[in-house]
Amino acid sequence: xxxxxxxxxxxxxxxxxxxxxxxxxxxxxxxxxxxxxxxxxxxxxxxxxxxxxxxxxxxxxxxxxxxxxxxxxxxxxxxxxxxxxxxxxxxxxxxxxxxxxxxxxxxxxxxxxxxxxxxxxxxxxxxxxxxxxxxxxxxxxxxxxxxxxxxxxxxxxxxxxxxxxxxxxxxxxxxxxxxxxxxxxxxxxxxxxxxxxxxxxxxxxxxxxxxxxxxxxxxxxxxxxxxxxxxxxxxxxxxxxxxxxxxxxxxxxxxxxxxxxxxxxxxxxxxxxxxxxxxxxxxxxxxxxxxxxxxxxxxxxxxxxxxxxxxxxxxxxxxxxxxxxxxxxxxxxxxxxxxxxxxxxxxxxxxxxxxxxxxxxxxxxxxxxxxxxxxxxxxxxxxxxxxxxxxxxxxxxxxxxxxxxxxxxxxxxxxxxxxxxxxxxxxxxxxxxxxxxxxxxxxxxxxxxxxxxxxxxxxxxxxxxxxxxxxxxxxxxxxxxxxxxxxxxxxxxxxxxxxxxxxxxxxxxxxxxxxxxxxxxxxxxxxxxxxxxxxxxxxxxxxxxxxxxxxxxxxxxxxxxxxxxxxxxxxxxxxxxxxxxxxxxxxxxxxxxxxxxxxxxxxxxxxxxxxxxxxxxxxxxxxxxxxxxxxxxxxxxxxxxxx
Amino acid sequence: xxxxxxxxxxxxxxxxxxxxxxxxxxxxxxxxxxxxxxxxxxxxxxxxxxxxxxxxxxxxxxxxxxxxxxxxxxxxxxxxxxxxxxxxxxxxxxxxxxxxxxxxxxxxxxxxxxxxxxxxxxxxxxxxxxxxx
Numbered sequence: 011x012x013x014x015x016x017x018x019x020x021x022x023x024x025x026x027x028x029x030x031x032x033x034x035x036x037x038x039x040x041x042x043x044x045x046x047x048x049x050x051x052x053x054x055x056x057x058x059x060x061x062x063x064x065x066x067x068x069x070x071x072x073x074x075x076x077x078x079x080x081x082x083x084x085x086x087x088x089x090x091x092x093x094x095x096x097x098x099x100x101x102x103x104x105x106x107x108x109x110x111x112x113x114x115x116x117x118x119x120x121x122x123x124x125x126x127x128x129x130x131x132x133x134x135x136x137x138x139x140x141x142x143x144x145x146x147x148x149x150x151x152x153x154x155x156x157x158x159x160x161x162x163x164x165x166x167x168x169x170x171x172x173x174x175x176x177x178x179x180x181x182x183x184x185x186x187x188x189x190x191x192x193x194x195x196x197x198x199x200x201x202x203x204x205x206x207x208x209x210x211x212x213x214x215x216x217x218x219x220x221x222x223x224x225x226x227x228x229x230x231x232x233x234x235x236x237x238x239x240x241x242x243x244x245x246x247x248x249x250x251x252x253x254x255x256x257x258x259x260x261x262x263x264x265x266x267x268x269x270x271x272x273x274x275x276x277x278x279x280x281x282x283x284x285x286x287x288x289x290x291x292x293x294x295x296x297x298x299x300x301x302x303x304x305x306x307x308x309x310x311x312x313x314x315x316x317x318x319x320x321x322x323x324x325x326x327x328x329x330x331x332x333x334x335x336x337x338x339x340x341x342x343x344x345x346x347x348x349x350x351x352x353x354x355x356x357x358x359x360x361x362x363x364x365x366x367x368x369x370x371x372x373x374x375x376x377x378x379x380x381x382x383x384x385x386x387x388x389x390x391x392x393x394x395x396x397x398x399x400x401x402x403x404x405x406x407x408x409x410x411x412x413x414x415x416x417x418x419x420x421x422x423x424x425x426x427x428x429x430x431x432x433x434x435x436x437x438x439x440x441x442x443x444x445x446x447x448x449x450x451x452x453x454x455x456x457x458x459x460x461x462x463x464x465x466x467x468x469x470x471x472x473x474x475x476x477x478x479x480x481x482x483x484x485x486x487x488x489x490x491x492x493x494x495x496x497x498x499x500x501x502x503x504x505x506x507x508x509x510x511x512x513x514x515x516x517x518x519x520x521x522x523x524x525x526x527x528x529x530x531x532x533x534x535x536x537x538x539x540x541x542x543x544x545x546x547x548x549x550x551x552x553x554x555x556x557x558x559x560x561x562x563x564x565x566x567x568x569x570x571x572x573x574x575x576x577x578x579x580x581x582x583x584x585x586x587x588x589x590x591x592x593x594x595x596x597x598x599x600x601x602x603x604x605x606x607x608x609x610x611x612x613x614x615x616x617x618x619x620x621x622x623x624x625x626x627x628x629x630x631x632x633x634x635x636x637x638x639x640x641x642x643x644x645x646x647x648x649x650x651x652x653x
Numbered sequence: 654x655x656x657x658x659x660x661x662x663x664x665x666x667x668x669x670x671x672x673x674x675x676x677x678x679x680x681x682x683x684x685x686x687x688x689x690x691x692x693x694x695x696x697x698x699x700x701x702x703x704x705x706x707x708x709x710x711x712x713x714x715x716x717x718x719x720x721x722x723x724x725x726x727x728x729x730x731x732x733x734x735x736x737x738x739x740x741x742x743x744x745x746x747x748x749x750x751x752x753x754x755x756x757x758x759x760x761x762x763x764x765x766x767x768x769x770x771x772x773x774x775x776x777x778x779x780x781x782x783x784x785x786x
Contacts, residue, residue, distance in 0.1 A: 046674035051723045057719070069716060074695065075697070
């Protein structure tokens with residue numbers, strides 16, 4: 011009998027075949043979801059408490075319990091925002107570790123686990139829309155925040171605040187568009203703030219507005235992978251972090267930025283140096299290996315990227331534009347200006363395509379306090395179009411439009427729109443660099459130390475010195491074109507060593523020269539090798555180990571062909587420059603003017619190398635002696651540069 | 654014949670129930686168990702009682718008497734039915750429209766005499782939905 015009854019009732023279960031049963035325990039707007047196969051024995055205690063999977067419920071606080079066929083994904087906490095409320099669904103296997111508090115659409119979650127749950131971390135999945143909500147997340151173990159199509163605005167604070175100091179993944183799910191906005195005049199550090207490491211990822215889109223300070227801030231490192239991140243407006247930095255910053259892939263667009271696009275600070279007081287896989291690293295470094303970064307800043311003295319430590323670029327695309335002018339820093343008693351890229355430490359670029367523009371007064375393409383190395387496949391294009399900015403003794407700013415006027419200001423009271431301005435040594439081992447400057451003091455590339463070119467291609471058209479080194483300038487190889495419209499093509503306050511490669515330098519009219527060493531302080535130009543074309547002549551007193559030859563005149567905007575051995579370098583003369591044309595090569599060169607040139611285009615279309623040249627007429631070359639040609643050089647080996 | 658059909662239906666159900674928890678079984682402090690089909694099952698704390706409602710009706714369980722509950726596939730549910738419907742207890746049978754179709758001396762007797770279809774049975778205290786095939 012019992013058996014038959016049991017069989018009948020068992021038949022009733024047919025309707026639920028192959029469907030998972032889930033016990034839902036609803037407490038306010040929070041629903042805990044316990045899959046039947048996981049729930050095990052659920053215990054009642056004294057008629058007051060129900061404990062399910064380690065989660066204890068006070069029975070009188072339970073609004074409802076029901077069984078349905080909801081599929082539950084382990085470790086997931088789903089938060090759905092509504093206009094004035096939010097609902098939270100918690101997977102049973104993590105219920106005991108997640109304590110939510112909901113006030114309107116403001117959700118606070120305290121996560122208590124200190125280790126993985128089911129060998130995984132907890133994921134908080136956000137969706138829905140509210141104009142008055144937020145997420146605050148505390149805990150002591152890493153977790154993921156998955157954005158699954160959420161529009162979240164908090165008029166009184168941050169949209170997302172993570173007080174958990176462990177690693178947080180903030181992921182925009184594929185195909186979703188998510189928009190986070192914080193409130194104005196709040197006390198929050200950012201629209202998205204994380205005390206812990208923040209890994210931004212996912213194949214979706216994240217839009218961020220920072221109405222009080224930064225767009226995204228982490229008190230630890232930030233990394234970006236895959237994500238399409240648009241930060242459309244901030245009062246402070248677009249992204250601000252500490253320890254280090256890493257961009258691996260994705261597309262980041264920073265616009266409407268109130269300060270720097272990306273700023274990475276040293277977290278502690280002393281750098282750990284670079285560590286294996288960045289484990290526990292605190293350097294203030296920025297690493298970019300892929301992705302596309304578009305950043306536009308408008309604030310005075312703002313930077314597209316600013317690293318407290320080093321800046322390493324090995325790949326990706328960076329488009330950085332700064333439009334702000336200079337600013338007087340009353341703490342440092344110094345004029346400061348914009349830059350596309352800036353590092354307090356070293357800068358190394360071995361890959362990627364960089365397009366850097368600065369239009370404001372004193373604005374630079376790249377500035378750094380350490381060394382600067384370019385190599386491999388790096389492709390850098392820099393344009394600065396601002397004038398120099400100067401400050402009075404009281405810090406009142408103004409612009410000047412002539413380099414001569416700049417000479418009246420000491421270093422801290424002026425800033426010039428240079429393409430690249432580096433305090434340490436510059437070494438070019440490869441890559442391609444193209445620089446254009448048009449404002450007063452706008453040197454193309456300047457090192458306050460030594461500058462060495464071993465390989466690569468450099469093309470510069472600058473207002474001030476094309477390439478300037480405060481110490482020695484050495485060309486061992488590569489291809490170098492430097493046309494300074496108002497100063498020297500190549501200029502060193504130390505010695506200049508030309509040992510190899512191809513150098514095409516154009517200086518302004520006397521007293522400027524094409525290639526200038528600091529002979530006033532017993533420094534010298536050493537021509538020891540390479541193929542050289544110098545329009546405007548050489549610094550007098552040069553050491554010419556390799557013979558040089560000069561033409562008495564040259565024609566503007568005309569294609570010439572210099573043949574050294576069997577190799578031809580074709581070049582187009584500029585629209586202005588010093589009067590003397592000096593050439594040199596490993597063997598006695600010949601020169602033709604008015605040629606029709608072809609071959610491999612270099613120097614932004616100003617040259618071909620190796621070239622083919624037809625037609626034209628031979629140019630008479632005479633032996634060039636160091637004492638007979640060239641002028642004294644510009645400004646004692648170049649004017650001191652301002653920052 | 655009907656018994657054969659019932660056996661076949663149940664046989665199929667048991668096989669398919671391998672991953673299906675069709676019952677929620679309550680165990681009281683004395684060790685007695687009570688099972689409820691999970692179809693549309695809701696549990697509501699109502700003062701000192703836990704109000705259990707499913708397709709078959711509503712039962713109030715005293716909270717202080719409860720020790721545990723657990724999902725079950727089938728075995729526990731058979732035991733539970735024993736507690737709800739005693740084997741020799743008379744039951745009243747209603748069709749799905751709520752019209753009484755008769756009173757039988759036991760659930761077994763009802764199952765043997767009813768035409769195929771869905772019914773609700775009651776022992777006067779509790780109800781349960783059944784399907785006769």
